[in-house]
Every structure is written in structure tokens, then in C-alpha cells.
Amino acid sequence: MTVEQVPDPLVVRLEGLEKTFALPSGETMTAVAGIDLELRRGEFVSLIGPSGCGKSTLLRLIGDLTQPSAGSVTVNGKRAHQARIDRDYGMVFQAPVLFEWRTVEENVRLPLELTSQDRAARDARVREMLALVELTDFARHHPYQLSGGMQQRVAIARALTFSPSILLMDEPFGALDEMTRERMNSEVLRIWEQTGITVVFVTHSIPEAVFLSSRVVVMSARPGRITRVVEIDLPRPRGVETRESRRYFEMVTEVREALRGGEGRAEEGLAEEGLASLERAEAEGLIG
Secondary structure: OOOOOOOOOEEEEEEEEEEEEEOOOOOEEEEEEEEEEEEEOOOEEEEEOOOOOOHHHHHHHHOOOOOOOEEEEEEOOEEHHHHHHOOOEEEEOOOOOOOOOOOHHHHHHHHHHHOOOOHHHHHHHHHHHHHHOOOHHHOOOOHHHOOHHHHHHHHHHHHOOOOOOEEEEEOOOOOOOHHHHHHHHHHHHHHHHHHOOEEEEEOOEHHHHHHHOOEEEEEOOOOEOEEEEEEOOOOOOOOHHHHOOHHHHHHHHHHHHHHOOOOOOOOOOHHHHOHHHHHHHHHHOOEO
16 A cells, blocks of 8 residues: 655745855844754745834845855755755746736746746646636736736746746735735735745735734844744635734734834734724834
């Protein structure tokens, strides 16, 4: 009898991770230090912390876009560099980085042009990805003809062409207006639920992190260290009702307290103050 091999539930393992940069003055700056973290398959994990705390640096270390000064990054049981060679990653940044002279479908096809796949297979994959991000009707449009949110959906489709096991997203909705950002939050959750991919998401927005995530990793000011990991126990699927629920506001407050360096928990009697006070606290702390 053949025993079916069960995939390792851990996708990313960070151990003793540190990154130090040399400054023009000859001094050094430590961006992140003492990072130990494990990410499970199919999780949606957000990284949040003060500006300059090393969130993006940590994401780049996971994605092998920069090398650690100390410690190790293991992805799917192998070194991060090998994982990048094996195309285990998809990456989406704040700017969609689309080629204006190429159509939407040509932008999505670009990574596949570097492979030995035949034209029919590439075209089929492009159609599949455009359907996933609901842009089939805009395949022949150019980026300048699209809204900011639609351009980011093109970037997401392009990042998923190789069926990566991890999607790294560095403040992808930071430049969008609030209404578009909320719609994109719902879009990325829909895509995450359909694909089962592991997502690591950098954001400055506490409400965004809470709405999207399975866990929120809270980081300190530089050098960035993990001060708390907050489990987000909001039910799924998440939608408008989620954002209006008492538990959502409580979780937003809990993450805010963790960022402020408190015990990382909302005080026990906070919920009794009513949603008005929670909404006021949210309005004061949209940016962590």
C-alpha cells in the first residue's frame, strides 16, 4: 500500500533573521533583528508596524530580493534563493509596474514568455488569470485605460501566472482611495480563497490588516522585531458585515494596543463603551 505524502504545513520558516545595511557615513543600520516566525500553508499574514520598522525589508528577505546578515530563511523546505529559482513566489508591489505599450493580456503573459511553454498553453493560462481577477473584458485595453484598482488586479494576475505557493504583497493598495481600497481588499480575499495560496501582506492600515488576515504580525520601531502575533478570529467569508461587527472593532483596538507597546490586548471593559468609542479610536488610528 502506498502512503500518500502529506505536504509540510509550514511554507516559510524564519530563524534568527537579521538585516544590517552599510550607510554612506561608514556606520551601519540594523533594519530587522531577532526575527523568528513560521507561516503555515494557506495563511493570510499581515506585517504591520511603525514607518521604517523593516516590514518591507522582511518581505524582501522572505522573497530573496535581499540577503540576510544573519539567520536563515526557509521556503517550502529549501533556501529562499532556490525557492525563487523554482518560481515559488509571486510578488505585487505598491506600484503595479505595468508596461504601458503592452495590453493587459500582454502584461499578464510576460512572465510566461520566458518559459518553453507553447503559445496555446500560455494563452490559456492568461485567459484563466484574467478570469480570476475579473478582467476578461479588458484584455485588449492598455494600462492607461484602467483605474488604479484594475491595474493592481492586472499585477496580481501576472504574479499568479506560475501558480506560486506564496504571494508577497508590499502595500499594494496604499496609493488607492479608501473606497477603491476596500473593494480591492474584498477582491484579494476572493482570489486568496479561490487559490488557497499563502499571502504575506505589508500594510500601514490596521483596519485593512484585521479585515484581511488570519494573523497580524506586529513589529516594533527599528530595528524591527516581532513584538506580538495577533490571531484574527473573525469568521469567513468576510464582507461589509464584518467591518460593522463589534468583534472587528475589538480586533482593530487590540492591534492598535499592540502597536502602542501595551500588552497587546484591548482592555476587558472596552467593548462595554459601545461602538461609537471604538469607531472614534479607529478613526484616530487608521495608520499605525
